[in-house]
Amino acid sequence: MTQPSAAVAACLSAQNSADESTLPSNHPLTESQARETLIQTLEQAADAVVVIDANNCVTLFNASAEALWGYPRADVLGRNVSMLVPRGIRAQHDQYVGANRDTGTNRIVGTSREVVIERIDGTVRWGSMSISKVFTAAGVLYTAFIRDVTNEVKRREERRLLSLAVNETDSAIIVVGPDGRTIYINDGFTRMLGYQLDDMYGKVPSRVVSGRYTDEKTLEYIGERLAARESFRVEILIYDRSGKPLWIQAVVNIVNDEYGTCRNMVGVWTDITNTKMHEVLQQKALNAMAREAPILNVMLLICLEVERIAPEIIASICSVDQDGRLWTLAAPGLPPEYTKAVDGLDAGPDMQACGVGHSGGKLMVFADAPEDSCWAKFKEPARACGLAQAWSHAIRSSDGRVLGKLAFYYRETREPGTLHRRLIDVSLNLCALALEREASKENIRRLAFYDSLTGLPNRGFLIAHTESLLANAARTNNTLAVLFLDLDRFKHVNDSLGHTAGDVLLCEVAQRLKGCLRALDFVGRLSGDEFVVVLSPCDAGEATALCERIMAELQEPVTVGSTTLRPTASVGIAIFPQHGHDMNTLLLHADMAMYQAKSAGRHRFSVFTPELNRVAQDRLKFEMALRAALQADQLQLHYQPQVRLSDGGIYGVEALARWHHPEFGVVPPDRFVPLAEECGFITELDHGILQKACRQLSEWRAANIVIPHVSVNVSPTTFCDRRLPALIAKTLAACGLLPRDLVLEVTENVVLDNASGGLATLKRVHELGVGLSIDDFGTGYSSLSYLHRLPVDELKLDKSFVRELESDEGARALASAVTGIGTSLRLTIVAEGVENDEQRRILQAQGCQVAQGYFFARPMPAAALTAWMQSRAREAACRNRGLGDFDWAAQTDLDQAG
Ligand SMILES: Nc1nc2c(ncn2[C@@H]2O[C@H](COP(=O)(O)OP(=O)(O)OP(=O)(O)O)[C@@H](O)[C@H]2O)c(=O)[nH]1
Incomplete structure (x- = not known):
């Protein structure tokens, strides 16, 4: 020790x-x-x-x-x-x-x-x-x-720091006993909610802080979790000591003793009022916009979220149309009677007074609304629906335009609190963004789905919309009619009055068509002068009656520039379901019927029949065969001699296309040439014939067969191609021919159709030195005044005049007149279709210089023509040896033998 x-x-x-x-x-x-x-x-x-x-x-x-x-x-x-x-x-x-x-x-x-x-x-x-x-x-x-x-001091310090942390935090901390009654709150609780421990002690917290709009279901959920002694997290609207609403997120944890018995429940409450607005409202609305949700859904979502955050608010969003009228986009909490009563109200000059024009908003207590103010209109419906006041704001675009109105309605009169003001700010921005996006989407939609000239739905929209009408008709067992409408001779309007006049006419037609529609009918512009009207619901009888009405309406005079027109149209009708179950089929069949109406003389309508389909199928088959023949170079040329009447000598040959098809047999040019024209490969056909004819002439020249020139028919469409002169020059050069070795036969249309550029090409071809002949002269709307200014070398007298020469004095007079005109203009007259000597004689007597026809020779393949020429040469040699004049009868025999 x-x-x-x-x-x-x-x-x-x-x-x-x-x-x-x-x-x-x-x-x-x-x-x-x-x-x-x-x-x-x-x-x-x-x-x-x-x-x-x-x-x-x-x-x-x-x-x-x-x-x-x-x-x-x-x-x-x-x-x-x-x-x-x-x-x-x-x-x-x-x-x-x-x-x-x-x-x-x-x-x-x-x-x-x-x-x-x-x-x-x-x-x-x-x-x-x-x-x-x-x-x-x-x-x-x-x-x-x-x-x-030492340990005590440490513990004491820990306690001090802990209490510092607990009391200095912004979160409200509350501790309840196992019975759910409060035993502790921190200073943050008092700061957040204004309650002191005395106010809370011994009380169930939710009973103290819940209020009018606290969600009952969330309260129930909290009760269940606490009873089950389970930790949880919720967001809930509560009220502070002064009655101000605030959103909190509450995290509640259960504290057990060492035996697993619940000692306490500790709640940490965080004020999320602001984040709630930004995160929830803003995020949800932006997400919806990013997902391209419809504008009404976005607006509904904004209203619902506002009402969830601040349940005392009834939110409404209206758009303002071009006429300054208000239309409700979303107002889930407003009674329908109210929105119905205010929809369409003129927001025009009143907008300013009602506060819509003010960015600061306008608070209106309905009971106090002066009778002479714009609110007077709202007062009665509001009163009837138990609305005491409204706080409305203008929704403005980024450039300051008023796009709509955002209003918070209240069932009691009150000053909007800070939360409400913040909600207004956030919601206004979101509404403006959504409405502006909608406007630009609408613009894109208009460009994508509407025809820019007439404003009518375009082809894509027309088809898509009709498909939905068809689905509806199928569901309701209804019939529906598709009218395919093509203006008659619209090209002439363009050509004679100009494209702008054509545009004006198209717009007028669009308006008239729109004016004829019933509630569910629909009209669109397919392309050019083609329109489609969908009549829904509609049977064949109604369709024809409505079609007649439309045609009559279209025919009313319309003044374009200084010209008054009476537009007409040809219409094809196809009925759902008889003529097709989908829009493409119905459109195709209506088009066929329209084609039939055109072929029958225009300005009429035709209802689709299966027979038309067969005809169209045949036509398609024929078209494909012709395309294949062209590609495989299966079209042949026959040549018909043109004979000088003065001495029986050869003036030239006309190249005529021949098509021999294994199934269709020999197809005459008057069948396949218009088809090639319609199907868009006439130029290809003409070029092929031109090149083949030039090559053939070149071969004859090489074989010393003297043929002064070859005539080739060229369609007006080919003449519109500005590259034609260059192609001709190249072909002639390739074949070693001179321009005068070629004559192009064109119809009067090329000459008369100034607008399409045919005349300009004609002049350039003539400048090359190539001969030009007007084919079928006298059958079209010949404009004699033009003739003397045209660069043509010959006129071809149509065979319809020649056919009647011996029997019809009128025909003789006409032929004589044509010959006279030609002669006086120093043009060579070539008569077509001469079949007998009498016709030859009359023509010669009338002064016609050249003729062609069966009387002289039929069109024949190149080899046959070679033989024919050689035998004629032998004939000529005999005559030259003094064996007599040209014997027309002998020549005919020869031809027939050949
Ligand atoms: N002004 C104008 N013309 C157009 C427009 N789109 C196409 N066209 C022209 O409309 C014309 C349509 O002509 P078609 O329908 O083929 O012929 P059409 O003269 O009406 O003769 P038919 O239909 O046989 O009676 C063509 O000349 C096109 O160039 C446009 O937007 N404006």
Whole structure:
């Protein structure tokens, strides 16, 4: 056992000797026993005990002190006690103790305080120190009892920091007992909701903070989770002490004891009012826009979200149309009677007064609405629906235009709170964005789905929309009619009055068609002068009646520029379901019927029949065969001689295309040439014939067969191609021919059709030196005034005049007139279709110079013509040897033999 120091022993002895006389006689301990007991007690005390003498030197340093400081007592006993105090106060420590000794002012004795213990190893501990001052003969001693409170101090600091964290946070923290009643709230709770602990203590939190629009279902959910002792997280609208609504997110955790029994439930509530608006409202609306949701859905979503965030609001969004009228886009919370009553109300000049024109918004209490204000219109419907006031704002585009109106309605009169103002700001931006996007989408839609000239739906839209009408008709067992309408001779309007006039006419037609429609009917422009009217529902009888009405309407006079026109159209009708189940089939069949109406003379309608389909199929087959024949160069040329009537000599040959098809047999040009024209490969056909004819003439020249020129028929379409002169020049050069070796036969249309550029090409071809002949002269609308200015070399008298020559005086007079005109204009007249000598004779007598026809020779293949020419040459040789004049009859025999 460690021995107490001599100083302590002295001190104890001094004390005891001072009191010895006063010891009771029955005292159980002897002095030495008492001393020993005391010393052992101090030595074994759980607290550290340090005794210092009058010189402040340590005289007792028990085992606990050794453990607390880490110093062995041998290092401490007899040394100044300042070695045990913190370094910062060591230098002054003697002075402090001295002051206590000298002044007797007792600041430390009898109290207990926490002191820092700096241990030998440099670590720090805390001790709770109480000091006794002992007066002895040897002077004043001090005894310090130090309890190690390091852990307590740490715990206390932790608690301090914890409470700091809990109370200084923005979140509201609430702790309830197992019975769900509040036992603690932090300062944040008071700051957020205004309630003090007294307000909440012992109460169920949800009962205190819920209000009129708190969601009952969420409350139920909270109750269930708490009863089940399960942690959870919810978002809920609650009210603060003053009644202001706010959205919180509550995270509630269950705290169990070591036996798994619930001790507490701790809730951390965060105010999400602002984030709710931005994250939920903004995010949801933007997502919907990004997903291309329909505008009405976006508007509905904004209203619903606003009402969810602030249930006391009834939100409504209206658009303002071009006429300044309001139309409700979304108002899920407003009674339908109200929206019905205000829809279409003129927002025009009233808009400003109603606040729609003001960016700041306008608060209107319906009960106070002056009778002469625009609100008067809203007052009665609002009152009837229990609406007390409205707060309306203009929705403006980025360039300041008013696009619509956003209004918050309230069932009671109240000032809109901060939350409502923020909601207005966020919602206005979203509405403007959505409406502007809708406007640009509408613009794109118009460009994509509408014809820019007439504003009618275009082909794509027409087909898509009709498909939905068809689906509906199929569901409801209804019939539907598709009218394919093509204006008659519209090209003439363009050519004679100009394209702009044509456009004006197309627009007028579009308007008239629109004017004829019934509620569900639909009209679109397919292309050019083609329109489609869909009558729905409609049977064949109604379709023809409506078609007649449309045709009559179209025929009303229309003034384009200074010209009054009476437009007519040919119409084809196809009925659903008899004539097709889908729009493409119906359109095709209506087109066939229209084609039939055109062929039958125009300005009429025709209803589709299966027979038309067969005809069209045949036509298609025929067209494909012709294309194949062209590609495979299966079209042949026959040549018909043109004979000078003066001496029977060869004037030239006309190249005539022949097509012999294995299935169709010999197809005459008047069947396949118009088809090639319609199907768009007439130019290809003409070019082929031109090149083949030139090559043939070149071959004849090489074989010394004297043929002055070859005539080739060229369609008006080919003449519109400005590249024609270059192609001719190239072909002639390739064949080693001169321009005069070629004559192009064109119809009067090319000459008369100034607008299409045919006349210009004609002139350029003529400038090349190529001969030009007007074919079928006298059958078209010949304009004689043109004739003398045209660069033509010959006129071909149509065979219809020649056929009647012997029998019809009129025909003779006409032929004579044509011949006369030609002669006086120094043009060569070539009569076609001469079949007998009488016709030849009359023509010759009338002054016609050249003729062709069966009387002289049929059109024949090149080889046959070669033979024919050779035999004629032999004939001519005989005549030259003086064997007589040209014998027309012998020539005919020869031809027939050939
Ligand atoms: N002004 C104008 N003309 C157009 C437009 N689109 C096409 N066209 C012309 O419309 C004309 C259509 O002519 P077609 O229907 O083929 O012939 P048509 O003269 O009406 O003769 P039929 O239909 O046989 O009676 C063509 O000349 C096109 O160049 C347009 O937008 N404006």
